[in-house]
Amino acid sequence: MAQPEQRDEVEMLAMMLLIRRFEERASQQYQAQKIGGFCHLYIGQEAVVAGAVAATRPDDYLITAYRDHAHALARGTSANACMAELFGKVTGCSRGLGGSMHFFDKANHMYGGHAIVGAHVPLAAGMAFASKYRKEDRVTLCFFGDGAINQGGFHEALNLAGLFKLPVIFICENNFFAMGTSVKRSTSLKEIVDRAEGYDMPGEVVDGMSFREVRDKLGEIIASIRKDPHPAFVEARTYRYRGHSMSDPASYRTKEELEKYREEDPITRLRAQLSREGKLTNEQFDKLDKSAKEQVMASVKFAEKSAEPPLEDLYKYTYVGDGESGVAFEESSERTTVPARKTSARGTASSKNNGDSAEPVATRSRKKA
Amino acid sequence: MREITYRQALNEALAEEIARDPNVFLMGEEVAEYNGAYKVSQGLLDRFGAERIIDTPISENGFAGLGIGAAMVGLRPIVEFMTFSFSLVAFDQIVNNAPNMLTMSGGQFNIPITFRGPNGPAHQLGATHSHATECLYANVPGLKICTPATPRDAKGLLKTAIRDNNPVLVLEFELFYSQKGQVEDEDVDLLIPLGEAATRREGSDVTIISYAQTVPMALAAAEQLAGEKINAEVIDLRSIKPLDWPAVFASVSKTHRVVIAEQDRPFCGVGAEITYRIQQEIFDELDAPIQRVAQEDVPMPYNERLEQAVLPNTEKIVAAVKKIC
Numbered sequence: 032m033a034q035p036e037q038r039d040e041v042e043m044l045a046m047m048l049l050i051r052r053f054e055e056r057a058s059q060q061y062q063a064q065k066i067g068g069f070c071h072l073y074i075g076q077e078a079v080v081a082g083a084v085a086a087t088r089p090d091d092y093l094i095t096a097y098r099d100h101a102h103a104l105a106r107g108t109s110a111n112a113c114m115a116e117l118f119g120k121v122t123g124c125s126r127g128l129g130g131s132m133h134f135f136d137k138a139n140h141m142y143g144g145h146a147i148v149g150a151h152v153p154l155a156a157g158m159a160f161a162s163k164y165r166k167e168d169r170v171t172l173c174f175f176g177d178g179a180i181n182q183g184g185f186h187e188a189l190n191l192a193g194l195f196k197l198p199v200i201f202i203c204e205n206n207f208f209a210m211g212t213s214v215k216r217s218t219s220l221k222e223i224v225d226r227a228e229g230y231d232m233p234g235e236v237v238d239g240m241s242f243r244e245v246r247d248k249l250g251e252i253i254a255s256i257r258k259d260p261h262p263a264f265v266e267a268r269t270y271r272y273r274g275h276s277m278s279d280p281a282s283y284r285t286k287e288e289l290e291k292y293r294e295e296d297p298i299t300r301l302r303a304q305l306s307r308e309g310k311l312t313n314e315q316f317d318k319l320d321k322s323a324k325e326q327v328m329a330s331v332k333f334a335e336k337s338a339e340p341p342l343e344d345l346y347k348y349t350y351v352g353d354g355e356s357g358v359a360f361e362e363s364s365e366r367t368t369v370p371a372r373k374t375s376a377r378g379t380a381s382s383k384n385n386g387d388s389a390e391p392v393a394t395r396s397r398k399k400a
Numbered sequence: 401m402r403e404i405t406y407r408q409a410l411n412e413a414l415a416e417e418i419a420r421d422p423n424v425f426l427m428g429e430e431v432a433e434y435n436g437a438y439k440v441s442q443g444l445l446d447r448f449g450a451e452r453i454i455d456t457p458i459s460e461n462g463f464a465g466l467g468i469g470a471a472m473v474g475l476r477p478i479v480e481f482m483t484f485s486f487s488l489v490a491f492d493q494i495v496n497n498a499p500n501m502l503t504m505s506g507g508q509f510n511i512p513i514t515f516r517g518p519n520g521p522a523h524q525l526g527a528t529h530s531h532a533t534e535c536l537y538a539n540v541p542g543l544k545i546c547t548p549a550t551p552r553d554a555k556g557l558l559k560t561a562i563r564d565n566n567p568v569l570v571l572e573f574e575l576f577y578s579q580k581g582q583v584e585d586e587d588v589d590l591l592i593p594l595g596e597a598a599t600r601r602e603g604s605d606v607t608i609i610s611y612a613q614t615v616p617m618a619l620a621a622a623e624q625l626a627g628e629k630i631n632a633e634v635i636d637l638r639s640i641k642p643l644d645w646p647a648v649f650a651s652v653s654k655t656h657r658v659v660i661a662e663q664d665r666p667f668c669g670v671g672a673e674i675t676y677r678i679q680q681e682i683f684d685e686l687d688a689p690i691q692r693v694a695q696e697d698v699p700m701p702y703n704e705r706l707e708q709a710v711l712p713n714t715e716k717i718v719a720a721v722k723k724i725c
Contacts, residue, residue, distance in 0.1 A: 092473065126506025135505035142472055143505065150492055153462050157469020157477075164425070164451065164475060184492070187462025194457065348503045349541050351510040351565045358507050 038085045040301070041311060041319070043242060046084075047077040047298050048323040050101040053110055056327045057100065057117055061277045065335075066117045070131045073101040075272040078297030079204050080105045082245025083172055086253055090140055092158045095174035097132035097146040098204075098271075102174065106141040108134070112362055114330035120337035124360055127340045128348065137359040148209075149175065149182025152201070156188040159199035159262070168257045171199040178209025180226055181217060192262035193230035200252055201227075201264045204239065210275040211283045227264035239269030240295040243304070269297075401584060406548075407577040409555035410440045410516075412586065414478065417562040418448055421476060424562060427454040427463055428480030428517075437482045438518065438577050464490035464515070468497045468567075471513045478562060481517035484571060485531040498567035499542025512565045516558065519547075519571035520613055520663045521700055524707060530700040532664035534612075534640050537569055538673070544568040545640040546594055549615040551581035553638055556592030564594065571640075573613050595642035599651070603633035606657040606721050609648060609674060611637040614661035614693075614712055621661075621717035630725050640670055648674065649682050656687040659720045661712055666694040688724035693717050 054072045061070045073080075076098075084105040087093070095102045103113055108124050116123025117131055125135045125144070132146035142158065145151030155173030162169040179185050180203060192199050205223055207214050220226065227234025237248045245267060252263045270292040274281035305311035351357065404412075418424050430437045432445040432455040445453040456463040460481065467477035481487045487494060494515060501509045521530035537543050544566055548554040554572065561568035584590050600615060601622050610618035615636045622632040633651050637643060652658055658678060660671035671692040678690060696710040 094469075123506070125504060125508070128506045129504045133504040135508050137505070137508040142509070143501075145497075147492060147496055150465065150497060153465020153493065154469030154472065154497065156462070157466040157471070158473050159469075160466055161470045161473045161475045164470070184461050184465060187457075187459035188465065190457060191459065191462050191466055348507045349499075350544075351502065353565070355510075356512075356565055357502065357505065357510045360506060360508055 040242075040305060041315075043081050043085050044298070044301050044305065044311070045319045045323065046105055047081045047242070047301065048320050049110065049326060050077045050081070050104050051298060052320070052323040052327045053100060053104060053113065053330070056331060057114070058273070058277065060117070060331060066131065067119065068130050068132070069097070070117070070277045071098040071275065072271070072273045072277070073098055075292065075297075076204055076206060076239065076269045077101060078242040078245055078301070079202070079239045079267045079269050080174070082242045083174075083202060083249050085242070085246045086249040087170065087172060091169050092140055092142055092155075092162070092171040093174075094142040094151055094155050094158065094171065095144065096148065096151060096176060096179065097144070098176065099132065099134045099144040103134040103136055103139075103141050103144070106136060106139040108136040108139055108141060109362060110326045110330035111333040112136070112360070114327070115334040115337050118334035118337070119339065120334055121340040122333070122337040126360065135360070137357065138361070149179040149185040151175070152179065152182075152185045152188040153191070155199050155201070156192045156197055159192065159197035160195065162198055163195070163260050169198065170253050170256050171197075172202060173199055174202045174204055176209060177203060177205040177207065177214050177223060178212075178217070179203075180223060189226070189230040189232070189262070189264075193232050196261050198256045198260040199262050200249065200256070201262065203264070203266045205266050205268050206271045208271075208275065208284070211279070213283070222266075224264065224266040230262070232262040232264055234264040234266070236266045236268065239267030240292070240297045240300065242297060242301045401582045403580050404551055404583050405578055405580050406551045406554045406572075407438065407440055409551035409583055410558055410572065411442055411444070413555045413558035413562070414441060414444060415447065416589075417559055418444070418452060423474060423476045424478065425452040425454060425475065426478045426480065427456055427467060429456055429458055429482050431455060431480050436480070438574065440577070441480070460486050460490040461493055464493040465497060467513050468493055468501070468511055471511045472501065472509050476512045476562065478514045478516060481515060483529060483574075484517055484519035484533045485529045487515065487517070487533060488531065494537065494543070494567075494569075495540050499540050502542065510565050511567045513567050514558070514561045514564075514570060515567070516561070516570035517572060518574040518577075520573055521695070521707070521711060522574040524702055524704055525700075526702045527699040532695070534571055535664040535669045538640050538670060539668075542567065543641065544594055545571060546638060547571045547573075547612040547640060548638065549573070549576065549612055549636055551579070552583045552590070553592055553598075555583055556590040557594065557638065559589075560591045560594055563591070568594070571612065575613065592638070594639045595644055597638055597644035597647035598636045599633065599647070600636050601632065601634040603631040603655065605631045605655055606659060606725050607633045607635060607651040607655045608659045608661055608717060608721070609635045609637065609671075610661045611640065611663075611670075613663050614717075617712060617714045617717055618661050620714040621721065624714065624718055625721055630721060632721060643674075645677065645681070648678065652678055653682060653685045656685055657724050658686070659691045659693065659717060659724070661693045661717050663712060664694060665697055666692060667697055669694050691720040691724055693720050
């Protein structure tokens with residue numbers, strides 16, 4: 032089986048634990064009103080992103096929808112930067128300007144965090160287009176939920192990717208509910224994976240509760256794409272234990288259904304596999320879990336003591352000036368302000384209220400009518 | 401200097417920038433094998449090949465988004481809309497993804513993309529194909545917008561737009577494509593900054609603020625008014641965003657009377673913002689209420705006589721001037 036870029040499984044289990052503990056703590060902090068806006072938790076789905084990331088190179092492109100905390104963490108963004116972003120602090124991975132749904136980390140090739148359902152799927156096609164244009168062998172991983180597959184942009188992007196043979200994997204994290212609407216109430220097809228056929232790309236169903244299955248299947252697909260660029264579609268069947276967002280009690284599904292999925296918990300499963308194979312003792316697992324909890328607790332403290340983005344930076348990120356481009360987020364627990372950005376000489380880039388750089392000319396006294 | 405058409409000027413700008421920077425490519429409906437719906441991209445496929453001059457299916461949302469994604473990772477796409485009326489299908493990408501990315505990512509991802517194509521009512525295209533979109537997009541922070549009215553501006557503004565590191569909309573005008581004008585020789589790297597208006601005619605009695613298709617109307621109105629001893633100054637904004645407020649305020653401070661001739665609709669149109677800013681900044685300079693000539697506030701009728709009644713024109717501008725002079 033082709034798994035040329037496989038990462039250590041214990042390390043990935045630690046990653047899944049970090050995601051789980053981070054989301055639990057985010058939930059608690061949301062309830063304590065430390066986090067504003069919307070907040071969508073990934074609990075239950077950890078094996079999908081962990082398996083995918085385990086099969087990729089760090090320089091492959093990754094883009095996802097609004098349930099994005101886990102994708103940043105899996106890509107290597109620190110719990111500190113993630114929690115600080117939820118708190119709206121300048122030390123956050125989007126400098127406190129993005130929030131829960133807009134995590135970005137250029138240095139770790141995490142391209143967002145996109146909150147209009149399906150609207151980032153064309154962006155993924157564009158990133159893959161750039162790889163092919165530059166004759167690089169990078170693969171783009173594009174995650175989205177089952178709710179995105181009925182949006183126009185999704186279909187347009189899959190058609191473009193199929194037509195241009197772009198090196199992108201469209202990964203549908205099918206948790207069976209688009210907010211409160213089940214797949215069978217939203218989608219004309221019985222099997223989501225059948226969407227792939229309409230766009231001339233291979234489609235695979237994977238058990239999204241199994242880290243190894245996700246990793247191995249994606250590993251095969253990625254190896255094939257690196258050899259010869261083409262798109263692929265993966266339906267990862269998974270389950271979110273929590274509601275759509277923090278405000279959703281998920282009363283549209285039964286307790287029994289949730290319990291059934293809990294029995295297949297991705298963390299429990301990988302832990303059991305590793306124990307059986309003698310690769311992980313109970314003590315080692317407890318240590319991993321303790322470390323995850325400590326990182327997350329530390330992240331809350333970090334977020335609490337971090338500064339807010341300065342008010343005088345309000346107009347700083349509306350435009351970049353001539354010769355400038357985006358500045359990657361650099362982690363520093365000390366940093367409370369961001370590097371100064373020079374603004375362009377004229378017009379909006381330097382100004383408030385779309386072009387207020389203009390000095391009013393000297394006014395004369397009013398003429399009598 | 402030599403005389404070339406607006407279409408040829410745009411074509412030269414595209415060719416020069418694609419030749420200059422390997423990250424620049426052109427994408428859109430019919431841009432390659434068909435040589436462009438309006439022949440703006442004539443000959444570019446033969447010169448640069450199918451990897452850089454790319455035909456797309458009719459999927460504005462899809463290929464606008466594809467361009468933005470490519471820009472996120474360092475390419476500099478030029479996306480052609482066959483008309484900006486069709487850009488409305490990609491409105492979410494142009495409004496939500498391109499201009500928000502820099503802020504949402506805390507300054508990490510700027511989007512160096514150019515969206516270009518004809519904009520505004522042309523001739524009897526009916527309601528769906530006649531949208532003047534500048535006022536819609538001008539409302540969005542993070543976008544820049546220019547509206548070239550001459551071949552020289554078409555070339556110079558498009559080249560500047562392609563080199564800008566922000567999303568820029570170059571709003572061309574269909575009925576200008578075949579019009580000729582003086583443009584620097586091909587060995588000149590013609591760059592016209594965004595946000596600088598041009599004074600097309602000096603005058604002392606009234607300022608007519610125009611852009612895109614209203615520029616020739618304003619100039620014709622000024623000629624007509626000259627015969628009636630009214631000396632009009634004509635400003636061509638050239639960029640809607642950033643807008644050259646110093647040029648506007650300086651001219652108004654000279655003439656003390658203003659007519660704004662705009663191709664969009666009146667309600668929340670470009671002229672509404674200009675009117676507000678003039679009275680806010682230089683109220684004491686005004687000797688008369690500001691006049692606006694815009695479209696009538698109705699969906700565009702097909703019938704030619706009714707369409708003419710909706711559109712701004714020279715006579716309407718002359719009448720507006722006479723109200724205050």
